[in-house]
Amino acid sequence: MRLNTFVIAGALVLAGCSSGGSPRAGGTTPPPAGSPPASPAASVARLGTPRDLVTGLSVPWAIAFLPGGDALVTERDTARLLRVTPKGKLSTVGTVPGVSPAGEGGLLGVAVSPSYARDHWVFVYYSASSDNRIARFQYREGQGIGGVQTLVKGIPRGQIHNGGRLAFGPDHFLYASTGETGRGGLAQDRSSLGGKILRMTLDGRPAPGNPYGTLVYSYGHRNVQGLAWDSRGRMFATEFGQDRFDEINRIxxxxxxxxxxxEGFGGDRKRYTPPLLTWRTSEASPSGLAYDHGSLWAGALAGRRLWQVPVNANGTVGRPVPHFEGRYGRLRAVVTAPDGSLWVSTSNRDGRGTPAKGDDRILVVPVS
Incomplete structure (x- = not known):
């Protein structure tokens, strides 16, 4: 049996492969002194049998829920914004203007205002012809996309590493992940918006308390693809490595x-914050990230599985558990639905996958 290799806070851990919803624990090497113990698989949440909610989509990149339980879904390459009900009814809200899909760029993140019932704002992250942008528009049921306001422009764009995740934090500020477009130096340049996590108000201004008085919240990122907060308000992010290690970071x-x-662990810890855990890139390429039932859930593109990462009370993480390995192909978006289930999108029509009948799809995965 092939073994999955990952590192938690510097300790080498081996976990047995899992092709279904029942995790199997593998052996562990003794962690160094002071390292958090790996959480046993028996103590973490369990997944039920996934079901198809909608099929026949084209690279569904992000999912965000409206207050009534319906979700807005972006399609990267068509620039369509879709609306999906919990019963699987699909409708098209409209096509976001100004989107220029190419490579990994296109219509990417979507987020719904925390005060949507009052202001009706919906936010999108998209690739224009020369840059990546964050915009907003007001949306009401039965209406299309109109009156789009650009909030942030000048985010570097490229064929690769465009970032693109949008999410509102517990503080009700909007967070956005950006990539360094393959130009690594941008990640260390605090004057650039590339290779960063940004934090802003609903009108796109730097949020109060940002560390540099700009939009930049954290930096030194290659291509963050997932953002999530646990029940204590701690922030986590998934990040693509290059050739060796993908990461989950505490932000x-x-x-x-x-x-x-x-890349991964190493370097001067006084200058560079190490990850919570790493995987080999073939096992992860982690994209969407959600927190539910005491665990982080990360969709893996190259790894073609859903990773479950238990979060300990002190903010460290336990032993990752793989689910559905190879069953659904590349997994992109992962979000927690209002009923506590996970909605997970496939990304098999993105030019790097092998589409199966019905792809791309959104799966509903029960969690208990």
Missing amino acids: LPGHNYGWPVV
């Missing part, structure tokens, strides 16, 4: 996460 304001100087 703190003003911290430098090391790229391109450091």
Whole structure:
């Protein structure tokens, strides 16, 4: 049996493969002194049998829920914004204007205002012809996309590493992940918006308390693809490595996460914040990230599985558990639905996958 290799806070851990919803624990090497113990698989949440919610989509990149339980879904290459009900009814809201899909760029993140019932704002992250942008528009049921306001422009764009995740934090500020477009030096340049996590108000201004008085919240990132907060308000992010290590990081304001100087663990810890855990890139390429039932859930593109990462009370993480390995192909978006289930999108029509009948799809995965 092939073994999955990952590192938690510097300790080498081996976990047996899992092709279904029942995790199997593997052996562990003794962690160094002071390292957090790996959480046993028996103590973490369990997944039920996934079901198809909608099929026949084209690279569904992001999912965000409206207050009534319906979700807005972006399609990267068509620039369509879709609306999906919990019963699987699909409708098209409209096509976001100004989107220029190419490579990994296109219509990417979507987020719904925390005060949507009052202001009706919906936010999108998209690739224009020369840059990546964050915009907003007001949306009401039965209406299309109109009156789009650009909030942030000048985010570097490229064929690769465009970032693109949008999410509102517990503080009700909007967070956005950006990539360094393959130009690693941008990640260390605090004057550039590339290779960063940004934090802003609903009108796109730097949020109060940002560490540098700009939009930049953290830096030294290669290509962050997932953002999530646990029940205590701690922030986590998934990040693509290059050839060796993908990461989950605990995000703190003003911290430098090391790229391109450091990939994975290593380097000067006084300057560069190490990850919570790493995987080999073939096992992860982690994209969407959600927190539910005491665990982080990360969709893996190259790894073609859903990773479950238990979060300990002190903010460290336990032993990752793989689910559905190879069953659904490349997994992109992962979000927690209002009923506590996970909605997970496939990304098999993105030019790097092998589409199956019905792809791309959104799966509903029960969690208990």
